[in-house]
Amino acid sequence: MTRAKALSAGWVAWLLAALVLFSALSVANAAGRFDDLLYRVPRSANALLVIDVKGVHSSPLAVKEGWKSQHEASYVKKPMLLPPESDRMILASQMNPNRDFEVLWEGAVVSLTEPLPPRAIARAEGGYVDQIGGVPAVWSPSDAYIVLFEPKLMGILSPAHRQAVARWIEDGEVTRTVVVSKYLKEAADSVDGQKTQIVLALDLKDAVQPHRLEQALNKSQLVGDDAAKKQKWAKIVSSIRGVTLSVQIGRTAQGTLRVDFSESTSPFGKDAKALVLGVLDEYGVGIDELQQWKTRLDGESIVMQGELSTPGMRRIFSLLELPTTNFTAADELPQESPGSSSPSSRTSEDKEKAVVEASQTYFKSVSTLLNDLQEEFRTNRDARRSLSAVFLERYAKRIDRLPILHVDEELLAYGMKVAETLRSTSIASRQAGVRAGVRKAQGAGYYGYRGYGYSYGARYGTSYNDYYTARTRSSEKTQIRREEDAKARQVRFQNWKEIQDATAAIRAKMTKKYKVPF
Numbered sequence: 001m002t003r004a005k006a007l008s009a010g011w012v013a014w015l016l017a018a019l020v021l022f023s024a025l026s027v028a029n030a031a032g033r034f035d036d037l038l039y040r041v042p043r044s045a046n047a048l049l050v051i052d053v054k055g056v057h058s059s060p061l062a063v064k065e066g067w068k069s070q071h072e073a074s075y076v077k078k079p080m081l082l083p084p085e086s087d088r089m090i091l092a093s094q095m096n097p098n099r100d101f102e103v104l105w106e107g108a109v110v111s112l113t114e115p116l117p118p119r120a121i122a123r124a125e126g127g128y129v130d131q132i133g134g135v136p137a138v139w140s141p142s143d144a145y146i147v148l149f150e151p152k153l154m155g156i157l158s159p160a161h162r163q164a165v166a167r168w169i170e171d172g173e174v175t176r177t178v179v180v181s182k183y184l185k186e187a188a189d190s191v192d193g194q195k196t197q198i199v200l201a202l203d204l205k206d207a208v209q210p211h212r213l214e215q216a217l218n219k220s221q222l223v224g225d226d227a228a229k230k231q232k233w234a235k236i237v238s239s240i241r242g243v244t245l246s247v248q249i250g251r252t253a254q255g256t257l258r259v260d261f262s263e264s265t266s267p268f269g270k271d272a273k274a275l276v277l278g279v280l281d282e283y284g285v286g287i288d289e290l291q292q293w294k295t296r297l298d299g300e301s302i303v304m305q306g307e308l309s310t311p312g313m314r315r316i317f318s319l320l321e322l323p324t325t326n327f328t329a330a331d332e333l334p335q336e337s338p339g340s341s342s343p344s345s346r347t348s349e350d351k352e353k354a355v356v357e358a359s360q361t362y363f364k365s366v367s368t369l370l371n372d373l374q375e376e377f378r379t380n381r382d383a384r385r386s387l388s389a390v391f392l393e394r395y396a397k398r399i400d401r402l403p404i405l406h407v408d409e410e411l412l413a414y415g416m417k418v419a420e421t422l423r424s425t426s427i428a429s430r431q432a433g434v435r436a437g438v439r440k441a442q443g444a445g446y447y448g449y450r451g452y453g454y455s456y457g458a459r460y461g462t463s464y465n466d467y468y469t470a471r472t473r474s475s476e477k478t479q480i481r482r483e484e485d486a487k488a489r490q491v492r493f494q495n496w497k498e499i500q501d502a503t504a505a506i507r508a509k510m511t512k513k514y515k516v517p518f
Contacts (some may be wrong), residue, residue: 032189033191033192033193034050034090034188034189034191036111036153037088037090037109037111037153038090038109038180038185038188039172039175039176039177039178039179040109040149040168040172041090041180042092042094042105042168042171042179043179043180044094044104045092045093045094045184046094046095046203046204046207047092047093047094047095047201047202047203047319047320048090048091048092048180048184048187048188048199048200048201048320049090049091049092049198049199049200049201049317049320049321050089050090050187050188050191050199050200050201051080051082051090051091051197051198052087052088052191052193052197052198053082053083053086053087053088053089054088054193055192055194055197056082056249059197059249059250060251061250061251061252062249064251065078065310068084075314075368075369075398075402076361076364076368077310078314079253079310079313079314080314081322081325081328081401083110083112083325083327083328085113085114085116085328086110086111086112086113087112088110088111089108089110089111090108090109090110090188091107091108091322092106092109092180092320093105093106093107093320094106095319097202097207097283098207098209098212100283100284100390101284101285101390105158105159105164106157106158106321106323107155107156107157108154108323109153109154109155110153110155110156111153112151112152112153112154113152114152115152116148116327118137118138118148121138121146121327122138124328124405125138125141125142125324125326125327126140126326127140130145130162132145132147132165132169133166133170133173135147135148135149135169137165138327139160140160140324142158142326142400143158143159143160143323144156144157144158144160144323144324145157145158145160145162146324146327147165147168147169149169149172155168155169156322156323156324157323158323158324181205183201183203183205183241183242183260184201184203187199187201187242187244190244190246196247196248197249198246198247198249198317199245199246199247200244200245200247200317200319200320201245202242202243203241204240204242204243205240205241205242208238208240210238213237213238214234216282217230217233217234218230220278222271222274229267233267233268235263236261236264236265236267236268237261239261239263240259240260240261240262241260241261241262242260243257243258243259243260244257244258244260245257245258246258247313252307253307253308253309254305254308255293255306255308256303256304256305257276257290257293257303257304258298258301258302258303259276259301259302259303260300261300261301262300264299264300265297265298265300265301266297268302269297272295272302273293273295273302273304275302276290276302276304277290277291284388284389284390284391285319285388285390287312288312289306289307289308289312290304290306292306292307293305293306314369314372315372315391318391318394318397318398319394321394321398324401325402325403326404326405351406354406355406355408356514356516357406358403359406359407359408359510359514360516360518361403362402362403362404362407362411362412362415363411363506363518365399365402366402366414366418366503367503369395369398370418370499370503372395373391373392373395374496389426389427390426392423392425392426393422393426395422396419396420396422396423397419399415399418399419399422400419402415411510414502414503414506418499418502421495421498422495424491424495425492425495428488428491428492
């Protein structure tokens with residue numbers, strides 16, 4: 001080989017190697033856009049909401065509806081609360097889907113576009129600045145700690161368990177590696193900011209309880225008495241890996257829901273959509289618009305796709321939200337004078353203007369959330385169980401976490417009462433199922449309504465036909481469920497009337513007080 005050919009061959013080899021390395025680095029960079037946030041997420045997390053905030057705000061829909069507006073840092077138009085100072089954000093939680101998605105802890109890691117001073121955050125939150133593990137941390141009365149890992153990297157953890165926060169800080173500093181499950185990591189990597197701006201993922205591996213699965217399949221109309229079908233479905237459902245919702249925001253918001261298993265989904269056949277919708281309703285996290293989505297089987301997954309409305313997104317994303325939001329008003333506080341420990345004074349006109357603007361935004365936010373729920377309150381939806389105790393609880397929490405800086409105190413009291421009423425409705429919905437279950441389980445006796453309470457009839461030592469046939473006992477169970485649902489429905493209608501009356505009253509009062517429309 002001549003020297004020229006040798007140099008040419010060497011150049012080609014170097015070029016190929018460089019291209020391979022560049023390609024590998026590009027893939028790594030693309031797949032790890034959120035790794036600097038992910039390694040701060042505790043291993044016990046089984047739910048993530050990953051958001052490219054910059055990508056969301058720059059989307060045609062967000063621009064058209066003004067989601068980034070500083071003065072509308074609320075739910076007036078937005079599907080979720082996004083801090084205006086952030087460009088990327090991960091919300092994480094450990095929740096129990098078998099107990100109405102009970103939250104054990106929840107947190108967030110937020111990449112900021114500009115630093116937020118700890119003292120300003122503490123003033124906005126009504127808390128104080130602490131030092132935990134050598135890192136500035138703000139305790140908030142909303143039961144959360146806000147940690148400043150770096151000037152432009154903020155973490156939030158709730159409940160405000162100081163020791164847990166200390167270990168959270170230490171673990172992140174020591175490992176500097178991503179420790180969440182492979183399923184959640186893959187979901188986070190799919191957010192590119194251009195095509196997909198938001199991903200909500202729930203890792204469900206090992207979450208299915210055999211006895212609950214058996215009960216669900218036994219009463220499923222999709223399975224019926226087909227023992228072979230029941231066995232196949234049980235094997236697939238037991239192998240579930242998780243559920244991922246990807247949202248692509250352009251001129252509209254399009255959603256892709258994937259339910260992933262470790263077994264082929266082909267045995268579900270044409271029943272796949274009904275199965276998914278039924279499970280979501282059963283667990284209290286269904287939304288009406290999923291009924292219109294197209295469904296297909298994709299190997300070991302069920303895939304549903306369709307358009308998402310802003311109220312629909314608000315409902316879905318209520319499963320995971322920032323543990324506190326008052327810090328978003330930190331940059332609206334007056335600047336502190338050099339050498340002074342108190343904020344600079346403002347004129348009474350400035351103060352009143354701030355109260356009016358904050359109060360209007362707060363009232364609009366509460367009204368928007370109530371509008372999302374009004375159809376559930378107004379109509380009889382118990383047969384499909386779409387009136388969800390889960391969403392009612394989450395919406396109550398959303399009201400609790402609305403920014404309250406400068407908000408009129410009477411208006412805050414109204415908001416607290418609305419949240420309390422939503423919680424009581426949620427409890428009534430849960431208790432209906434519990435009471436029905438207890439009554440059904442007491443097979444030793446028959447309970448019937450006689451207009452003034454329960455009557456009881458002993459069954460021991462009597463023949464089968466002396467009381468009820470199997471069909472009659474089944475009818476009993478149906479009747480029991482209807483009676484308990486009726487009680488919950490009555491509570492719901494009464495609570496909604498109280499909310500409507502309170503809303504009308506506070507609107508009139510605030511309008512008269514500040515001479516502006518509410």
